[in-house]
Amino acid sequence: MTDKSDEELMKLIKEKKSSALEEIYDRYIKLIYGFTFKFMNGNEESTKEVVQLVFLRLWTTKSGYDSEKGSFVNWILTINRNICIDYIRKERIHREKQINMMNPSPQESSAVSDEAAAGLLQDELSAAKSRLSSAQYRLIHLLYWQGYSLTEIAQIENEPVGTIKSRLHQSLKRLKRHLELGER
Amino acid sequence: MDGPCKQLIPYIAGELTEKEEKQFKHHLDQCKTCSEEYSDMSGAWNFLQYDFKEKEVPAALKKEVMEYVLATESERPSSRPASWLDSLKKQFTPLTSGLVLAMAAVICFLGLNSPYFQEFKAALQTDQIATQTLNTWSFEGTDINQRELTGIAAVIQEDKSKKLIVQMRNMPALKGSEVYQVWLLKDGERENAGIFKPDRKGTGTLSFSLKKDIRFDQIGITVEPDDTSRQPRGKKVAGTG
Numbered sequence: 001m002t003d004k005s006d007e008e009l010m011k012l013i014k015e016k017k018s019s020a021l022e023e024i025y026d027r028y029i030k031l032i033y034g035f036t037f038k039f040m041n042g043n044e045e046s047t048k049e050v051v052q053l054v055f056l057r058l059w060t061t062k063s064g065y066d067s068e069k070g071s072f073v074n075w076i077l078t079i080n081r082n083i084c085i086d087y088i089r090k091e092r093i094h095r096e097k098q099i100n101m102m103n104p105s106p107q108e109s110s111a112v113s114d115e116a117a118a119g120l121l122q123d124e125l126s127a128a129k130s131r132l133s134s135a136q137y138r139l140i141h142l143l144y145w146q147g148y149s150l151t152e153i154a155q156i157e158n159e160p161v162g163t164i165k166s167r168l169h170q171s172l173k174r175l176k177r178h179l180e181l182g183e184r
Numbered sequence: 185m186d187g188p189c190k191q192l193i194p195y196i197a198g199e200l201t202e203k204e205e206k207q208f209k210h211h212l213d214q215c216k217t218c219s220e221e222y223s224d225m226s227g228a229w230n231f232l233q234y235d236f237k238e239k240e241v242p243a244a245l246k247k248e249v250m251e252y253v254l255a256t257e258s259e260r261p262s263s264r265p266a267s268w269l270d271s272l273k274k275q276f277t278p279l280t281s282g283l284v285l286a287m288a289a290v291i292c293f294l295g296l297n298s299p300y301f302q303e304f305k306a307a308l309q310t311d312q313i314a315t316q317t318l319n320t321w322s323f324e325g326t327d328i329n330q331r332e333l334t335g336i337a338a339v340i341q342e343d344k345s346k347k348l349i350v351q352m353r354n355m356p357a358l359k360g361s362e363v364y365q366v367w368l369l370k371d372g373e374r375e376n377a378g379i380f381k382p383d384r385k386g387t388g389t390l391s392f393s394l395k396k397d398i399r400f401d402q403i404g405i406t407v408e409p410d411d412t413s414r415q416p417r418g419k420k421v422a423g424t425g
Protein backbone atom coordinates (compact mmCIF):
# COMPACT_ATOMS: atom_id res chain seq x y z
CA MET A 1 0.00 0.00 0.00
CA THR A 2 2.84 2.38 0.75
CA ASP A 3 3.71 2.69 -2.95
CA LYS A 4 0.18 3.77 -3.90
CA SER A 5 -0.80 7.36 -4.58
CA ASP A 6 -3.54 8.99 -2.51
CA GLU A 7 -5.88 8.81 -5.46
CA GLU A 8 -5.20 5.10 -5.94
CA LEU A 9 -5.81 4.51 -2.25
CA MET A 10 -9.17 6.27 -2.44
CA LYS A 11 -10.14 4.00 -5.33
CA LEU A 12 -9.23 0.96 -3.24
CA ILE A 13 -11.25 2.36 -0.37
CA LYS A 14 -14.27 2.48 -2.65
CA GLU A 15 -13.68 -1.22 -3.24
CA LYS A 16 -13.76 -1.61 0.53
CA LYS A 17 -10.09 -2.46 1.00
CA SER A 18 -9.64 -1.53 4.63
CA SER A 19 -5.84 -1.69 4.35
CA ALA A 20 -6.07 1.31 2.01
CA LEU A 21 -7.96 3.23 4.67
CA GLU A 22 -5.27 2.33 7.18
CA GLU A 23 -2.63 3.67 4.83
CA ILE A 24 -4.51 6.96 4.49
CA TYR A 25 -4.74 7.03 8.27
CA ASP A 26 -0.98 6.59 8.63
CA ARG A 27 -0.28 9.31 6.10
CA TYR A 28 -2.72 11.96 7.29
CA ILE A 29 -3.68 11.34 10.89
CA LYS A 30 -1.29 14.02 12.17
CA LEU A 31 -2.85 16.55 9.86
CA ILE A 32 -6.43 15.51 10.62
CA TYR A 33 -5.83 15.22 14.33
CA GLY A 34 -4.13 18.60 14.67
CA PHE A 35 -6.77 20.32 12.56
CA THR A 36 -9.63 18.76 14.48
CA PHE A 37 -8.00 19.40 17.85
CA LYS A 38 -7.89 23.09 17.10
CA PHE A 39 -11.44 23.09 15.81
CA MET A 40 -12.65 21.34 18.96
CA ASN A 41 -10.89 23.86 21.15
CA GLY A 42 -8.59 21.22 22.57
CA ASN A 43 -11.30 18.83 23.69
CA GLU A 44 -9.79 15.36 23.24
CA GLU A 45 -13.06 13.46 23.43
CA SER A 46 -14.75 15.52 20.70
CA THR A 47 -11.57 15.37 18.65
CA LYS A 48 -11.68 11.60 18.74
CA GLU A 49 -15.35 11.49 17.76
CA VAL A 50 -14.81 13.82 14.84
CA VAL A 51 -11.74 11.93 13.64
CA GLN A 52 -13.84 8.76 13.61
CA LEU A 53 -16.52 10.51 11.58
CA VAL A 54 -13.93 11.79 9.13
CA PHE A 55 -12.63 8.29 8.45
CA LEU A 56 -16.15 6.95 8.24
CA ARG A 57 -16.87 9.58 5.59
CA LEU A 58 -13.74 8.62 3.66
CA TRP A 59 -14.82 4.99 3.86
CA THR A 60 -18.38 5.63 2.63
CA THR A 61 -17.97 8.61 0.32
CA LYS A 62 -19.54 8.20 -3.07
CA SER A 63 -17.96 11.18 -4.74
CA GLY A 64 -14.32 10.23 -4.26
CA TYR A 65 -11.19 12.26 -4.81
CA ASP A 66 -10.26 13.67 -8.19
CA SER A 67 -6.67 14.88 -8.42
CA GLU A 68 -7.63 17.29 -11.20
CA LYS A 69 -9.67 19.31 -8.75
CA GLY A 70 -6.88 20.17 -6.35
CA SER A 71 -4.55 18.69 -3.78
CA PHE A 72 -5.51 15.73 -1.67
CA VAL A 73 -4.67 17.57 1.54
CA ASN A 74 -7.01 20.36 0.56
CA TRP A 75 -9.77 17.88 -0.27
CA ILE A 76 -9.41 15.94 2.95
CA LEU A 77 -9.28 19.07 5.11
CA THR A 78 -12.37 20.45 3.41
CA ILE A 79 -14.21 17.28 4.37
CA ASN A 80 -12.69 17.48 7.81
CA ARG A 81 -13.87 21.05 8.27
CA ASN A 82 -17.41 20.27 7.12
CA ILE A 83 -17.65 17.47 9.65
CA CYS A 84 -16.24 19.70 12.40
CA ILE A 85 -18.82 22.36 11.58
CA ASP A 86 -21.70 19.88 11.62
CA TYR A 87 -20.44 18.59 14.91
CA ILE A 88 -20.05 21.91 16.68
CA ARG A 89 -23.29 23.30 15.33
CA LYS A 90 -25.11 20.34 16.82
CA GLU A 91 -23.24 20.84 20.08
CA ARG A 92 -24.10 24.49 20.03
CA ILE A 93 -27.78 23.77 19.64
CA HIS A 94 -27.61 21.29 22.48
CA ARG A 95 -25.86 23.48 24.91
CA GLU A 96 -26.86 26.95 23.81
CA LYS A 97 -23.61 27.91 25.31
CA GLN A 98 -22.58 31.47 25.59
CA ILE A 99 -20.71 32.73 22.61
CA ASN A 100 -17.22 33.21 23.68
CA MET A 101 -16.46 36.61 22.34
CA MET A 102 -12.96 36.64 23.64
CA ASN A 103 -10.91 38.31 21.05
CA PRO A 104 -8.30 35.77 20.06
CA SER A 105 -5.12 37.72 19.71
CA PRO A 106 -2.96 36.99 16.71
CA GLN A 107 0.04 36.16 18.85
CA GLU A 108 -1.60 33.57 20.97
CA SER A 109 -3.04 30.99 18.62
CA SER A 110 -1.29 31.26 15.36
CA ALA A 111 1.41 28.68 15.15
CA VAL A 112 1.37 26.51 12.08
CA SER A 113 3.27 23.37 11.57
CA ASP A 114 2.77 20.18 9.70
CA GLU A 115 5.24 18.62 7.40
CA ALA A 116 2.38 17.54 5.21
CA ALA A 117 1.10 21.06 4.98
CA ALA A 118 2.36 21.66 1.49
CA GLY A 119 5.64 23.12 2.56
CA LEU A 120 4.12 26.05 4.30
CA LEU A 121 6.53 27.95 6.46
CA GLN A 122 5.11 28.48 9.88
CA ASP A 123 6.02 32.12 10.05
CA GLU A 124 4.49 32.93 6.74
CA LEU A 125 0.88 32.64 7.75
CA SER A 126 1.30 34.21 11.15
CA ALA A 127 3.11 37.11 9.57
CA ALA A 128 0.31 37.51 7.07
CA LYS A 129 -2.25 37.27 9.83
CA SER A 130 -0.55 39.89 11.91
CA ARG A 131 -1.36 42.31 9.12
CA LEU A 132 -5.04 41.86 9.71
CA SER A 133 -6.99 44.25 11.88
CA SER A 134 -8.48 42.73 14.99
CA ALA A 135 -11.97 42.85 13.44
CA GLN A 136 -10.66 41.05 10.38
CA TYR A 137 -8.87 38.51 12.47
CA ARG A 138 -11.93 37.87 14.61
CA LEU A 139 -14.06 37.40 11.52
CA ILE A 140 -11.70 34.81 10.09
CA HIS A 141 -11.54 33.01 13.40
CA LEU A 142 -15.31 32.90 13.91
CA LEU A 143 -15.98 31.93 10.32
CA TYR A 144 -13.25 29.44 9.68
CA TRP A 145 -12.54 27.91 13.06
CA GLN A 146 -15.75 28.42 14.99
CA GLY A 147 -18.10 27.45 12.21
CA TYR A 148 -20.34 30.52 12.42
CA SER A 149 -22.12 31.60 9.27
CA LEU A 150 -21.74 35.10 7.84
CA THR A 151 -25.26 35.91 9.05
CA GLU A 152 -24.55 34.68 12.55
CA ILE A 153 -21.36 36.71 12.67
CA ALA A 154 -23.29 39.78 11.58
CA GLN A 155 -25.55 39.24 14.59
CA ILE A 156 -22.64 38.68 16.92
CA GLU A 157 -20.88 41.81 15.70
CA ASN A 158 -24.13 43.75 15.44
CA GLU A 159 -23.32 44.85 11.91
CA PRO A 160 -25.06 44.37 8.55
CA VAL A 161 -24.24 41.16 6.68
CA GLY A 162 -23.00 43.25 3.77
CA THR A 163 -20.34 44.75 6.00
CA ILE A 164 -19.22 41.32 7.15
CA LYS A 165 -19.03 40.09 3.58
CA SER A 166 -16.93 42.96 2.41
CA ARG A 167 -14.71 42.57 5.47
CA LEU A 168 -14.16 38.95 4.56
CA HIS A 169 -13.36 40.00 1.03
CA GLN A 170 -10.75 42.46 2.26
CA SER A 171 -9.33 40.07 4.83
CA LEU A 172 -8.77 37.31 2.34
CA LYS A 173 -7.23 39.65 -0.19
CA ARG A 174 -4.95 41.03 2.44
CA LEU A 175 -3.90 37.59 3.58
CA LYS A 176 -3.29 36.57 0.03
CA ARG A 177 -1.13 39.61 -0.66
CA HIS A 178 1.06 39.00 2.35
CA LEU A 179 1.32 35.30 1.67
CA GLU A 180 2.51 36.11 -1.81
CA LEU A 181 5.11 38.49 -0.50
CA GLY A 182 6.25 35.77 1.86
CA GLU A 183 6.55 33.24 -0.94
CA ARG A 184 9.16 35.16 -2.84
CA MET B 185 -20.48 43.56 -6.97
CA ASP B 186 -23.98 43.15 -8.32
CA GLY B 187 -26.29 40.39 -9.44
CA PRO B 188 -24.70 36.98 -9.48
CA CYS B 189 -21.32 38.43 -8.48
CA LYS B 190 -22.76 39.01 -5.00
CA GLN B 191 -22.64 35.29 -4.41
CA LEU B 192 -18.86 35.11 -4.54
CA ILE B 193 -18.27 35.62 -0.82
CA PRO B 194 -20.94 33.19 0.37
CA TYR B 195 -19.60 30.75 -2.20
CA ILE B 196 -16.11 30.89 -0.76
CA ALA B 197 -17.49 30.56 2.76
CA GLY B 198 -19.38 27.48 1.60
CA GLU B 199 -22.79 28.93 2.42
CA LEU B 200 -24.65 28.49 -0.84
CA THR B 201 -27.23 25.78 -1.32
CA GLU B 202 -26.37 23.04 -3.77
CA LYS B 203 -28.47 24.66 -6.45
CA GLU B 204 -27.06 28.14 -5.90
CA GLU B 205 -23.59 26.70 -5.91
CA LYS B 206 -24.17 25.07 -9.26
CA GLN B 207 -25.47 28.31 -10.71
CA PHE B 208 -22.59 30.25 -9.31
CA LYS B 209 -20.00 27.87 -10.69
CA HIS B 210 -21.53 28.45 -14.07
CA HIS B 211 -21.24 32.20 -13.53
CA LEU B 212 -17.65 31.78 -12.38
CA ASP B 213 -16.70 30.28 -15.71
CA GLN B 214 -17.99 33.32 -17.53
CA CYS B 215 -17.26 36.26 -15.29
CA LYS B 216 -13.66 37.42 -15.46
CA THR B 217 -13.91 39.62 -12.36
CA CYS B 218 -15.27 36.83 -10.23
CA SER B 219 -12.84 34.22 -11.45
CA GLU B 220 -9.86 36.46 -10.70
CA GLU B 221 -11.18 37.40 -7.30
CA TYR B 222 -11.98 33.81 -6.63
CA SER B 223 -8.53 32.50 -7.34
CA ASP B 224 -7.05 35.16 -5.05
CA MET B 225 -9.42 34.62 -2.21
CA SER B 226 -9.72 30.86 -2.33
CA GLY B 227 -5.95 30.66 -2.17
CA ALA B 228 -5.99 32.59 1.10
CA TRP B 229 -8.99 30.62 2.35
CA ASN B 230 -7.20 27.34 1.72
CA PHE B 231 -4.14 28.64 3.53
CA LEU B 232 -6.22 29.06 6.65
CA GLN B 233 -6.59 25.33 6.97
CA TYR B 234 -2.93 25.00 7.88
CA ASP B 235 -3.29 27.35 10.79
CA PHE B 236 -3.01 24.80 13.57
CA LYS B 237 -0.39 23.25 15.75
CA GLU B 238 0.79 19.73 15.41
CA LYS B 239 -0.51 17.60 18.23
CA GLU B 240 0.61 14.22 19.43
CA VAL B 241 -1.87 11.59 18.26
CA PRO B 242 -2.88 9.04 20.92
CA ALA B 243 -1.40 5.67 20.01
CA ALA B 244 -4.66 3.81 20.63
CA LEU B 245 -6.61 6.00 18.23
CA LYS B 246 -5.90 4.03 15.08
CA LYS B 247 -7.45 0.86 16.38
CA GLU B 248 -10.48 2.76 17.69
CA VAL B 249 -11.01 4.57 14.41
CA MET B 250 -10.73 1.44 12.27
CA GLU B 251 -13.05 -0.52 14.52
CA TYR B 252 -15.54 2.31 14.58
CA VAL B 253 -15.56 2.66 10.81
CA LEU B 254 -15.93 -1.03 10.04
CA ALA B 255 -18.50 -1.67 12.78
CA THR B 256 -20.61 1.38 12.00
CA GLU B 257 -20.68 0.70 8.34
CA SER B 258 -22.05 -2.80 8.64
CA GLU B 259 -24.44 -1.98 11.47
CA ARG B 260 -26.16 1.07 10.26
CA PRO B 261 -29.05 -0.09 8.12
CA SER B 262 -31.59 2.43 9.29
CA SER B 263 -29.57 5.59 9.35
CA ARG B 264 -27.51 5.10 6.22
CA PRO B 265 -29.35 3.62 3.27
CA ALA B 266 -26.22 3.32 1.17
CA SER B 267 -24.48 1.02 3.56
CA TRP B 268 -27.64 -0.93 4.11
CA LEU B 269 -27.45 -2.15 0.53
CA ASP B 270 -23.75 -2.70 0.87
CA SER B 271 -24.19 -4.84 3.91
CA LEU B 272 -26.88 -6.77 2.14
CA LYS B 273 -24.49 -7.39 -0.72
CA LYS B 274 -21.96 -8.75 1.72
CA GLN B 275 -24.42 -11.10 3.30
CA PHE B 276 -25.29 -12.52 -0.06
CA THR B 277 -21.90 -12.86 -1.66
CA PRO B 278 -22.41 -16.55 -2.47
CA LEU B 279 -25.50 -15.65 -4.42
CA THR B 280 -25.65 -13.32 -7.32
CA SER B 281 -26.06 -9.66 -6.79
CA GLY B 282 -29.34 -10.03 -8.61
CA LEU B 283 -30.69 -10.89 -5.23
CA VAL B 284 -29.78 -7.48 -4.05
CA LEU B 285 -31.76 -6.03 -6.89
CA ALA B 286 -34.74 -8.09 -5.95
CA MET B 287 -34.47 -6.90 -2.40
CA ALA B 288 -34.09 -3.40 -3.58
CA ALA B 289 -37.26 -3.79 -5.57
CA VAL B 290 -39.03 -4.63 -2.36
CA ILE B 291 -37.74 -1.44 -0.94
CA CYS B 292 -40.13 0.39 -3.18
CA PHE B 293 -42.60 -0.42 -0.45
CA LEU B 294 -40.92 2.23 1.56
CA GLY B 295 -41.87 4.81 -1.00
CA LEU B 296 -40.51 6.35 -4.14
CA ASN B 297 -39.04 9.23 -2.23
CA SER B 298 -37.07 6.99 0.01
CA PRO B 299 -33.33 7.22 -0.48
CA TYR B 300 -33.36 3.44 -0.75
CA PHE B 301 -35.22 3.76 -3.97
CA GLN B 302 -32.61 6.10 -5.39
CA GLU B 303 -30.00 3.55 -4.51
CA PHE B 304 -32.05 0.88 -6.14
CA LYS B 305 -32.29 2.80 -9.38
CA ALA B 306 -28.55 3.31 -9.41
CA ALA B 307 -28.02 -0.39 -8.81
CA LEU B 308 -30.39 -1.26 -11.62
CA GLN B 309 -28.35 0.69 -14.09
CA THR B 310 -25.15 -1.06 -13.22
CA ASP B 311 -26.41 -4.58 -12.88
CA GLN B 312 -27.53 -6.77 -15.70
CA ILE B 313 -28.27 -10.02 -13.95
CA ALA B 314 -31.64 -11.40 -14.89
CA THR B 315 -33.57 -12.01 -11.74
CA GLN B 316 -37.27 -11.83 -11.53
CA THR B 317 -39.16 -10.74 -8.49
CA LEU B 318 -42.30 -12.80 -8.28
CA ASN B 319 -43.91 -11.38 -5.20
CA THR B 320 -43.24 -9.02 -2.32
CA TRP B 321 -44.62 -8.46 1.16
CA SER B 322 -44.11 -6.15 4.08
CA PHE B 323 -44.18 -7.24 7.71
CA GLU B 324 -45.82 -5.76 10.74
CA GLY B 325 -45.11 -6.55 14.35
CA THR B 326 -47.87 -8.33 16.25
CA ASP B 327 -47.06 -6.65 19.56
CA ILE B 328 -48.09 -3.00 19.60
CA ASN B 329 -45.16 -2.31 21.88
CA GLN B 330 -42.86 -3.24 19.00
CA ARG B 331 -43.90 -0.51 16.61
CA GLU B 332 -40.37 -0.08 15.39
CA LEU B 333 -40.33 -3.61 14.06
CA THR B 334 -40.51 -3.65 10.27
CA GLY B 335 -39.53 -6.01 7.54
CA ILE B 336 -39.83 -6.97 3.94
CA ALA B 337 -39.89 -10.22 2.02
CA ALA B 338 -39.63 -11.19 -1.61
CA VAL B 339 -39.80 -14.33 -3.64
CA ILE B 340 -37.43 -14.22 -6.53
CA GLN B 341 -36.78 -16.47 -9.46
CA GLU B 342 -33.18 -17.03 -10.38
CA ASP B 343 -32.57 -19.33 -13.29
CA LYS B 344 -34.59 -22.38 -12.29
CA SER B 345 -34.69 -21.87 -8.54
CA LYS B 346 -36.99 -19.84 -6.34
CA LYS B 347 -35.82 -18.13 -3.21
CA LEU B 348 -37.50 -16.38 -0.34
CA ILE B 349 -35.63 -13.39 0.99
CA VAL B 350 -36.58 -11.81 4.30
CA GLN B 351 -35.04 -8.76 5.84
CA MET B 352 -36.22 -7.68 9.29
CA ARG B 353 -35.32 -4.65 11.36
CA ASN B 354 -35.63 -3.75 15.01
CA MET B 355 -36.31 -7.31 16.08
CA PRO B 356 -36.34 -7.80 19.87
CA ALA B 357 -33.19 -9.48 21.21
CA LEU B 358 -33.25 -13.25 21.64
CA LYS B 359 -32.29 -15.18 24.75
CA GLY B 360 -30.08 -18.26 24.93
CA SER B 361 -30.86 -20.82 22.24
CA GLU B 362 -33.88 -18.91 20.91
CA VAL B 363 -34.20 -18.30 17.18
CA TYR B 364 -36.62 -16.55 14.88
CA GLN B 365 -38.38 -18.93 12.55
CA VAL B 366 -40.16 -18.04 9.33
CA TRP B 367 -43.38 -19.87 8.35
CA LEU B 368 -45.29 -19.96 5.09
CA LEU B 369 -49.06 -20.01 5.57
CA LYS B 370 -51.56 -21.62 3.23
CA ASP B 371 -55.10 -22.53 4.28
CA GLY B 372 -54.17 -22.65 7.94
CA GLU B 373 -51.17 -24.91 7.30
CA ARG B 374 -47.72 -23.74 8.26
CA GLU B 375 -44.57 -24.76 6.55
CA ASN B 376 -41.06 -24.08 7.82
CA ALA B 377 -39.08 -21.53 5.80
CA GLY B 378 -35.89 -21.31 7.83
CA ILE B 379 -34.50 -19.62 10.90
CA PHE B 380 -32.37 -16.59 11.55
CA LYS B 381 -30.84 -14.59 14.36
CA PRO B 382 -30.71 -10.80 14.25
CA ASP B 383 -27.55 -8.84 14.93
CA ARG B 384 -27.12 -6.58 17.94
CA LYS B 385 -29.11 -3.83 16.29
CA GLY B 386 -32.01 -6.18 15.64
CA THR B 387 -31.44 -6.58 11.92
CA GLY B 388 -31.83 -10.06 10.55
CA THR B 389 -31.75 -11.49 7.04
CA LEU B 390 -32.82 -14.83 5.73
CA SER B 391 -32.47 -16.50 2.36
CA PHE B 392 -34.41 -19.72 1.88
CA SER B 393 -34.68 -21.98 -1.18
CA LEU B 394 -38.31 -22.71 -1.97
CA LYS B 395 -39.81 -25.83 -3.47
CA LYS B 396 -40.67 -25.32 -7.08
CA ASP B 397 -44.42 -25.71 -6.70
CA ILE B 398 -44.84 -24.04 -3.33
CA ARG B 399 -47.87 -21.83 -2.81
CA PHE B 400 -48.65 -19.65 0.18
CA ASP B 401 -50.64 -16.55 1.07
CA GLN B 402 -48.91 -15.19 4.09
CA ILE B 403 -45.65 -15.27 5.98
CA GLY B 404 -45.30 -15.32 9.74
CA ILE B 405 -42.34 -15.11 12.10
CA THR B 406 -42.26 -16.69 15.56
CA VAL B 407 -39.76 -16.86 18.40
CA GLU B 408 -38.82 -20.50 18.86
CA PRO B 409 -37.01 -21.92 21.91
CA ASP B 410 -34.39 -23.55 19.64
CA ASP B 411 -33.78 -24.45 16.03
CA THR B 412 -35.69 -27.76 15.96
CA SER B 413 -39.31 -26.61 15.59
CA ARG B 414 -41.31 -28.39 12.91
CA GLN B 415 -44.45 -26.50 13.86
CA PRO B 416 -44.59 -23.20 15.72
CA ARG B 417 -44.16 -23.58 19.47
CA GLY B 418 -43.41 -19.98 20.34
CA LYS B 419 -45.12 -16.60 20.06
CA LYS B 420 -45.73 -14.89 16.73
CA VAL B 421 -43.85 -11.61 16.48
CA ALA B 422 -44.50 -10.49 12.93
CA GLY B 423 -46.69 -11.27 9.98
CA THR B 424 -47.62 -10.08 6.51
CA GLY B 425 -51.07 -8.59 6.88
Ligand SMILES: [Zn+2]
Nearest residue numbers: 188189215218
Ligand atom coordinates in the same frame (compact mmCIF):
# COMPACT_ATOMS: atom_id res chain seq x y z
ZN1 LIG C 1 -19.17 37.86 -11.42
